[in-house]
Amino acid sequence: MQPIVSVTNLSKTYATGFHALKNINLAINRGEIFALLGPNGAGKTTLISIICGIVNASVGSVMVDGRDIATDYRGARSLIGLVPQELTTDSFETVWATVSFSRGLFGKPKNPAYIEKVLRDLSLWEKRDNKIITLSGGMKRRVLIAKALSHEPRVLFLDEPTAGVDVELRRDMWKLVRSLTASGVTIILTTHYIDEAEEMADRIGVINAGEIMLVEEKTELMRKLGKKQLTLQLESSLEAVPAALAGYGLDVAKGGNELIYTYEGDGGRTDIIALLKALDDAGIRFKDLHTTQSSLEDIFVSLLRGNQ
Structure with missing residues (x-):
């Protein structure tokens, strides 16, 4: 299936000589939720701004559902919705009017029923006649x-959409995103x-x-970059890992009452079975065990540190 957004050899260099983007190649699949992660200043907003036609690229091309953002600007832009980081609205207009x-602005005919649905989905219907300046x-x-x-x-960019908002709105956002993707909308999300x-x-x-x-x-x-840990609570404390178990890279913790085995996220069950057999052969008994796995945040931080 042809990607709905295709970025090819895209670069952006400002007059100051700052290289904001360097030869970006990226394909966003139709109907997916794609999360773009990176630290402040990484280029996330610049990339989104170029795709949305707000910033001009120095080199490269962007296609949105087969439409070139440079040569068919109106056609490409009509397919894109953007939720920016900053709150930019006309404070003295009503919710319904804005x-x-x-x-x-996109030449769409009036459709009050659709606008009502959007406002209801976002819990804004009761505020439809309120001026924006009065809203939280x-x-x-x-x-x-x-x-x-x-x-x-057909493509919705959410640039830090829940920055500084309450838990309830974040949950509402997640629910809305799921419903949008179910209807065929492609979501590109940047978030901290x-x-x-x-x-x-x-x-x-x-x-x-x-x-x-x-x-x-x-x-x-x-699966590939995450790490898992198996923690064994021992029946009897250990001062050190026995030599027979040295090959497993075990660590002794909590005053010798726990053994910790760290393995890659794609490690098979065979390694753990072999470890448990080796523990039994060494006469080490345990009374409980539990496993933990790296979160996406752990992986993200590890990737950035490895790139420094």
């Missing part, structure tokens, strides 16, 4: 999302909340210093 106006920060964020959805885009990407994304892209470090299926990324 969302309806955004739809009209969280409600203003919802208005931005409603504006981005007003023209029925790694748990958000872990909860929502189908694939993960990591960008740092203007370069794409990796693009991977989330489950595959966690």
Whole structure:
């Protein structure tokens, strides 16, 4: 299947000589939730701004559903909705008026039923006649999302959509994103909340210093790069790991009452079975065990540290 967003050899260099993006190649699949992760200044917002036609690229091309953002700007832009980081709305307009106006900017005919559905989905219906200046920060964020959805885009960019908002809105956002993808909308999400990407994304892209470090299926990324730990609570304490078990890289913890075995996320059960047999052969008994696994945040931090 042809990707809905295709970025080819894209670079951005500012007049100061700063290289914000360096030869980016990226394909976003139709209907997926793609999380773009990276530290501040990594190039996330610059990349989104170029795809959305807000910033011009220095080199390279971007296609959105087969439309070139440079040669068919109107066609490409009509397919895209953008929820920016900053709260940028007309403070003295009503919620209904500003969302309806955004739809009209794309030449879409009036559709009150659709606008009502968007406002209801975002819990804004009761606020439809309120001026935006009277709304809380969280409600203003919802208005931005409603504006981005007003023209029925096929690709929705969420640039730090839940930054500084309450837990309730974050959960509402997750619910809305799931419903949008179920209807065929492609979501590109940037976030500093790694748990958000872990909860929502189908694939993960990591960008740092203007370069794409990796693009991977989330489950595959966690399988390949994640680490697991098996912790054994011992019946009798140990001062050190017996020589017969040296090959397993075990660590003694909690005053000798625990043995910790760390293994790669894609390690098979065979290694653990062999370890348990070796423990039994060495006369080491345990009364309980539990496993833990690296989170996406652990993997993300590890990747960035390894790139420094």
